[in-house]
Structure formats: structure tokens, C-alpha cells
Amino acid sequence: MDYLPIFVDIKNQPCLIVGGGAVAARKADLFIKAGAKVTVVAPELKTEMKHHLAEGLITWHPAEFSTAVMERLTTPKYVISATDDQAVNQAVYHYCQAHHIPVNVADQTEYCDFILPAIVDRSPVTIAVSTGGRSPILARLMKARLESLIPAGFGSLAGLLGRYRQQVKKSLPSPGARKAFWETLLQSAFVDKAAQGRSEEAESILKAQIKQVEISGQPLPTGEVYLIGAGPGDPDLMTFKGLRLLQQADVILYDRLVAPEIVEMARREAERIYVGKKDKAHLLPQGDISLLMVKLAKEGKRVARLKGGDPYIFGRGAEEAEVLVANKVPFEVVPGITAAAGCSAYAGFPLTHREFSQSVALITGHQQEGANEVDYGRLAQSGDTMVFYMGVKNAPKIQQGLLAHGLSAETPAAIIEKGTTANQRVVITSLAELSETIASSHIKPPALLVVGEVINVRERLVK
Ligand SMILES: C[S@@+](CC[C@H](N)C(=O)[O-])C[C@H]1O[C@@H](n2cnc3c(N)ncnc32)[C@H](O)[C@@H]1O
Known part of the structure; x- marks a missing residue:
């Protein structure tokens, strides 16, 4: 170990920064955050340091560094020199050595009694990352990884x-x-x-x-369920929170639309149960999935229920949540990127645009028996960008419904197959040609149908 990592209390202690530029301002920021009384010695201040001065966070001595200036100041507990002038940095270093004041010369480890680590600040939780001054960039990259793993709260x-x-x-x-x-x-x-x-x-x-x-003498079993939206396909579209809860789960329940790479991210020893559903061939009926989660949670297990896209958008997440509530099982819902958002972005067009569409409708193309029919009349008049989930089979019905209620046959339509994955296929057509295009392109599930003028924006964005 090159340096001993210690956390020092510098609240209300005098600390000195020599230099008024951007690097000096960043260092001053750390002292300020730790509550020090910061003095800056520099003939002039650049923007960031001026900002600290305007906020009343530092005291400024507008002068070159010199022994005479130092004699007028309260002896600082710590000194950082961050100037472009090597002679000034050296002078600061030698002054501090002679007066036994710990000093850090920015970016010159050989002139440092202490170094400043990259910091993940979740005060009072603080994580310091150091490479012993060898590679500040590596330290910063490691910090970035930790930032993504440790919740803000x-x-x-x-x-x-x-x-x-x-x-x-x-x-x-x-x-x-x-x-x-x-x-x-x-x-x-x-x-x-x-x-x-x-x-x-x-x-x-x-x-x-x-x-x-x-x-x-024993805590209560802490079984619980996380209903996690795993996004539409690209594993990178999973949220940090989803990943964190997945990695603390003892059992993983996942279905067909969840990317295998995401299931792989669970702990190695976690039990994995496939509860996927295929049209007409449900492997596990919905009620059984919910009851399985209740059973596992009651055994004290942490259960991650991974769902494609977002759990509360055509994901039956609320039905599962209701069973959990009825059985007094604690649960968390982690939103995911729904297919409409992921597939449109990866296909190269937005869902709203000031010129083309001010609203979006997410519609199921596959109604449960007894459910209300889709109101094609309202949709055709709405100006909404229409996104049909599970709509491929019913595309002829959707097409007829919209045409019959006056939506122009020229309205652009997009079919996105396996959106956001490496096998994504995007087929652009018009409402008039929708069913024929689906049949002739042999579209396979999962696929999303989008109908709306906003699809035209793709021509400007995809080259
Ligand atoms: C049962 S719904 C689940 C939707 C999911 N909860 C969501 O928020 O995206 C399944 C339908 O979503 C659409 N879908 C999901 N993932 C997709 C993908 N990667 N590409 C195209 N469509 C997708 C398809 O229309 C599919 O039939």
C-alpha cells in the first residue's frame, strides 16, 4: 500500500489552495464540501473559482504565492498547489516541508504528502478510490462504476x-x-x-x-418480491435498480421476453425458474406464477420476477402485485423501458414530435375475452402516435378499424420485430399496406406495430 487511506475531519480548519484555475477550483470544492475554511492565494481567479468566491465559499488573497503572503495567513492544516507554474508549485512544496504542513501538488505525486482520491459521495457514506497517483483516469472510471452500483439515497x-x-x-x-x-x-x-x-x-x-x-431472539423472515422491468431486449436497457435487486435475489422467475444476458446477471447460486408464456401454450398459468412467488417469499426468499419491458405496461404486473398484497408479501416494482420507447428509439424515430404528434397511445392488439373493444373511432381522430402491442395477428382488424374511421390510408406504419436486439428488423409501410406487408415480410413475434405521421422523422435521423 503506497498511502494509508484515512478520513480526516477538517471542519472549520484553515486550508489553503494556491492557484485560481479550474483544477484549483475542483480541489477547493472538495475542501469546501468537507467544511474547511478555504483560502485561495492567486493573482487572478478563473470562472469556477470566481463562482466559489461569489458564493462566499472561499477567502481570496489576490497575490502571487510567497513566504511574505504565508506569514500574513493563519497557518493552514493542509495545502494544495494547483498552478501552471512549476516554480510556484516547487516553492509551495518547499515552504510546506519546512513548516511541516501536509501538501499536495496537483498531478505530481513526488511532491505530495497526501493525495486526493476519486470520491463517491453518499454522505455520510463516502467511498474513496485511489491508484496511488498512477492513473487518476482509472480511479475516475472505477468511481463511475461504483456510482452506478450504489443507490443515490x-x-x-x-x-x-x-x-x-x-x-x-x-x-x-x-x-x-x-x-x-x-x-x-x-x-x-x-x-x-x-x-x-x-x-x-x-x-x-x-x-x-x-x-x-x-x-x-430471531428476526422475522424477510422474504419479498421484486417485480422488475427488464426492458425490451437489449440487456443494457435494464435499470441500475433492477440490476441491484436482481443481484440480491435468491430465486429468479423470468419469462420469454427477458434477455438471457439479464438472467445471467443474477448471482450464480440463485435458483432460476422459467415461467415463460407462449401464445396458447402457457407454461405456468398466471395464477400459479403469483402463488409460486407468495410461497417462495413466505419461505424467506428474495424473489426477482423479471418481466419484459415494463411490469405495469401490458405485463400483468398489477395482477401479480394484487396477489402479493392479499398475501401480505412485501414487494417493490422497478419500472423498465417499455417496448414502445425502446423499439421506436432503436428503429430511428421518436414517439412524439412537435410537428407530427403531441400524444401517444399504447394499445393492446390482443383483447382478453369480455374486454372492451378498441375504440378505433377515437384513435383515428386523436392524432396520437399509436403503438400496438401483440398486434401482429390482429393487424388486418386494426387496419380495417382505423381506415373505416377515416384515418388516411397514406399514414405511415412501422413494424419492429425483436426491437433493440441484435436481430431487430424494421419494416416501414403505410396503413393501406400494413397487413400485406406483415404477411409478405414473414414478421415473427415479438413485434410492435406503430402507426402515425411521426414515423416520417426517421428519414431525417437514419442515414
Ligand atoms: C405481453 S406484452 C409485454 C409488454 C412489456 N411489458 C413492455 O412493457 O414492453 C408483449 C408484446 O410487447 C411487444 N414487445 C415486447 N418486446 C418487444 C421487442 N423487443 N420488439 C418488438 N416488440 C416487443 C410485442 O408486441 C409483444 O407481443
Whole structure:
């Protein structure tokens, strides 16, 4: 280890920055965030540092660095020199060495008593990444990865844990029992509720668990379900939150439209159950899937239910959620990129555009028995961009319905097969030709039908 990572309290401590440019301003920003009293010595300030000055975050001494200037200042606890002038940087370094003040000369490790790591700031949770000054870019890339893994609200989570630490210590004097308690809690729905700022709900879980261990010595089983939208096909379209919950699940339930790469991202030891549905050949009836989730959660398992696109858009997510509610199983819904948004973007056109369409309708082309018929009259008059899910088989009916209610036969239509995947196929036609085009192009599911003038924008965007 080249450097010892320590976290230093510099609140209200005098710290000095030599230099008024952009790099100096970035360093000053770190001191400011940690609550230091920051003085800047520089003959002039560039924009970012001027901004700090205008905000009253720094004190400025408009002068070149010199021993005489230093003698007029309160001795700083830490000094950073970030100037373009090597002679000034050297002078700062030698001054600090002579006066035993820790110093950092930006980008010159040989003149650093301390180095500033790349920081993931979820205060009070702080992660520092250092490459020992060898590659700040590598440190920044690692920071970027960590940023994507650690939820933004982890600060409030840590705050809440801090508030209950003593109480848990009192209720559970044995360190082993305490460890088990925190481990169980920190792998449950409590974490997301606290991180999302739903502190009342999080606190009630925490209090219930404390009560439970006081009575029985054991926390309650923390089985729960995550209804995760896995996006339309490209595995990169999964959300950070979806990925994080997937990776803490013990059992994964997934269906046909979920990219295999996403299922692969689960923990290796997680059990994977395929509950895919094919038209007319449902592998597991919907009710059985919901009850299977209830059973697994009641056994204390964390269940990730992966659904193509978004769980609440033609995904029957709400039906599953209702069963979970009825059975008192805690659950989280993680929205996903729905096929309409993903497929149109990958096919090269938007869903709305100021010139062509001010609204979008998402419509199922496959009605359940007894469901209301699609109101083609309203759609034809609406000016909506129409996106039909599960519409390929019923394309002739959709086409007739819209034409019969006066939508122009020239209206552009797009068929997007396996949208956002490596096998995506986009076929552009008109409403008049829709059914014939589907038949002659041998379109296979999953495919999305889009009808609307907005498809014309594709000509401007796809070269
Ligand atoms: C049962 S719905 C599920 C929709 C999903 N919940 C969503 O938000 O995208 C399935 C239909 O979505 C459409 N679909 C889903 N993924 C698609 C893709 N990658 N390409 C084209 N259409 C897709 C097809 O119309 C398919 O028949």
C-alpha cells in the first residue's frame, strides 16, 4: 500500500489552495464540501473559482504565492498547489516541508504528502478510490462504476442506521446476534425504502424487527418480491435498480421476453425458474406464477420476477402485485423501458414530435375475452402516435378499424420485430399496406406495430 487511506475531519480548519484555475477550483470544492475554511492565494481567479468566491465559499488573497503572503495567513492544516507554474508549485512544496504542513501538488505525486482520491459521495457514506497517483483516469472510471452500483439515497439509509445503532445494541447485547440482525435487515426491503427517503415505512420495518428479536431472539423472515422491468431486449436497457435487486435475489422467475444476458446477471447460486408464456401454450398459468412467488417469499426468499419491458405496461404486473398484497408479501416494482420507447428509439424515430404528434397511445392488439373493444373511432381522430402491442395477428382488424374511421390510408406504419436486439428488423409501410406487408415480410413475434405521421422523422435521423 503506497498511502494509508484515512478520513480526516477538517471542519472549520484553515486550508489553503494556491492557484485560481479550474483544477484549483475542483480541489477547493472538495475542501469546501468537507467544511474547511478555504483560502485561495492567486493573482487572478478563473470562472469556477470566481463562482466559489461569489458564493462566499472561499477567502481570496489576490497575490502571487510567497513566504511574505504565508506569514500574513493563519497557518493552514493542509495545502494544495494547483498552478501552471512549476516554480510556484516547487516553492509551495518547499515552504510546506519546512513548516511541516501536509501538501499536495496537483498531478505530481513526488511532491505530495497526501493525495486526493476519486470520491463517491453518499454522505455520510463516502467511498474513496485511489491508484496511488498512477492513473487518476482509472480511479475516475472505477468511481463511475461504483456510482452506478450504489443507490443515490444510501446517505439517508446510513443516517437511519446510525440513529438506531444504540437501541439495537441495548436490545441485542450479543455481538453475534447483532451481526445477524443487521445482515438480515440490510438485505431486505428496508434498504430500498430507506434509500428512497420512505423513512416512515423503513422505520416501521426496523422497529418491527427489533421487537421481534426482543421477543424471540430471531428476526422475522424477510422474504419479498421484486417485480422488475427488464426492458425490451437489449440487456443494457435494464435499470441500475433492477440490476441491484436482481443481484440480491435468491430465486429468479423470468419469462420469454427477458434477455438471457439479464438472467445471467443474477448471482450464480440463485435458483432460476422459467415461467415463460407462449401464445396458447402457457407454461405456468398466471395464477400459479403469483402463488409460486407468495410461497417462495413466505419461505424467506428474495424473489426477482423479471418481466419484459415494463411490469405495469401490458405485463400483468398489477395482477401479480394484487396477489402479493392479499398475501401480505412485501414487494417493490422497478419500472423498465417499455417496448414502445425502446423499439421506436432503436428503429430511428421518436414517439412524439412537435410537428407530427403531441400524444401517444399504447394499445393492446390482443383483447382478453369480455374486454372492451378498441375504440378505433377515437384513435383515428386523436392524432396520437399509436403503438400496438401483440398486434401482429390482429393487424388486418386494426387496419380495417382505423381506415373505416377515416384515418388516411397514406399514414405511415412501422413494424419492429425483436426491437433493440441484435436481430431487430424494421419494416416501414403505410396503413393501406400494413397487413400485406406483415404477411409478405414473414414478421415473427415479438413485434410492435406503430402507426402515425411521426414515423416520417426517421428519414431525417437514419442515414
Ligand atoms: C405481453 S406484452 C409485454 C409488454 C412489456 N411489458 C413492455 O412493457 O414492453 C408483449 C408484446 O410487447 C411487444 N414487445 C415486447 N418486446 C418487444 C421487442 N423487443 N420488439 C418488438 N416488440 C416487443 C410485442 O408486441 C409483444 O407481443
